[in-house]
Amino acid sequence: MALSPALQLDAAGFSYGAVAALSAVSFAVAPGERVALLGRNGAGKSTLVRLVTGLLHPDEGTVRVGDWDTCDYAPEDLARRVGSVFQHADQQLFARTVREDVSFGPRALGYGEREVARRASDALEALALTAHAAQHPYDLPPALRTLAALAGALALEPAVLVLDEPTVGLDRALRAQVAGALHEHVARGAALLVVTHDLGFAAETLDRGIVLDRGHLAYDEPLATLLASAERLKPLGLVPPAVAALSVALELPGLPVREREAAHTLARVAGAQPRP
Ligand SMILES: Nc1ncnc2c1ncn2[C@@H]1O[C@H](COP(=O)(O)OP(=O)(O)OP(=O)(O)O)[C@@H](O)[C@H]1O
Numbered sequence: 001m002a003l004s005p006a007l008q009l010d011a012a013g014f015s016y017g018a019v020a021a022l023s024a025v026s027f028a029v030a031p032g033e034r035v036a037l038l039g040r041n042g043a044g045k046s047t048l049v050r051l052v053t054g055l056l057h058p059d060e061g062t063v064r065v066g067d068w069d070t071c072d073y074a075p076e077d078l079a080r081r082v083g084s085v086f087q088h089a090d091q092q093l094f095a096r097t098v099r100e101d102v103s104f105g106p107r108a109l110g111y112g113e114r115e116v117a118r119r120a121s122d123a124l125e126a127l128a129l130t131a132h133a134a135q136h137p138y139d140l141p142p143a144l145r146t147l148a149a150l151a152g153a154l155a156l157e158p159a160v161l162v163l164d165e166p167t168v169g170l171d172r173a174l175r176a177q178v179a180g181a182l183h184e185h186v187a188r189g190a191a192l193l194v195v196t197h198d199l200g201f202a203a204e205t206l207d208r209g210i211v212l213d214r215g216h217l218a219y220d221e222p223l224a225t226l227l228a229s230a231e232r233l234k235p236l237g238l239v240p241p242a243v244a245a246l247s248v249a250l251e252l253p254g255l256p257v258r259e260r261e262a263a264h265t266l267a268r269v270a271g272a273q274p275r276p
């Protein structure tokens with residue numbers, strides 16, 4: 001039996017006054033799915049994030065988180081099910097220490113101090129921030145502040161995690177840290193929706209691609225298929241990651257888009273052993 005969706009949009013539409021930002025967008029995300037939300041600047045990605053977090057309500061259609069219609073809930077109640085990190089998250093921390101900031105969400109949901117502490121510690125640990133827990137957020141470099149904002153969302157232990165450009169300004173090592181933490185969270189059954197222009201990160205971390213084009217859903221398919229299709233990405237202002245481009249250029253079997261898979265396939269084709 002198919003799992004009932006963690007997130008479901010049914011013909012959802014939203015306009016800012018006369019500006020139609022989203023029109024008739026429908027898709028569902030199952031628990032454990034890892035979805036990239038792609039599209040040009042202004043395509044409607046952040047608007048969709050605001051709909052999922054309940055900051056905005058659709059003018060048309062419905063947005064459901066599990067069996068909750070977002071129109072029936074305030075954002076602070078939806079936070080029981082949806083954790084989010086917005087664009088420019090490094091500017092959104094406000095507490096005196098990183099640990100306090102990460103503790104804010106679970107405390108606001110009414111958990112006892114022991115549970116709040118457990119969740120904050122786990123989230124900090126998942127992002128290798130434990131050593132920074134006592135620091136003032138603004139004493140951290142912006143990249144670590146971005147990680148701290150993500151830790152705050154993880155500490156909600158949400159069924160749906162929605163991230164808007166989580167890797168901007170992160171180096172390769174920190175991106176790998178984020179990927180690892182997301183992997184762990186999804187392994188516990190959460191659904192993941194990530195807005196990103198970072199297609200290399202998307203290829204390594206996510207499985208399904210949803211593309212918005214001027215507020216409309218343009219594609220919804222396995223990310224690997226989409227990333228191997230430069231001719232479809234180009235009009236959307238997207239460039240395939242290097243590994244996908246290489247796979248296509250060499251016509252590698254299965255067109256792998258992840259580094260490890262491409263390395264194994266290349267080694268097989270060349271008759272060599274890849275290094276572990
Ligand atoms: N607060 C707002 N008031 C009016 N129009 C807005 C507002 N926010 C977004 N828009 C418009 O809605 C459309 C969708 O914007 P949105 O921010 O959702 O796009 P996006 O895909 O997140 O873009 P980006 O990649 O630049 O972050 C755009 O035409 C944008 O100008």
Ligand SMILES: [Mg+2]
Binds near residue numbers: 045046047087164
């Ligand atoms: Mg945006």
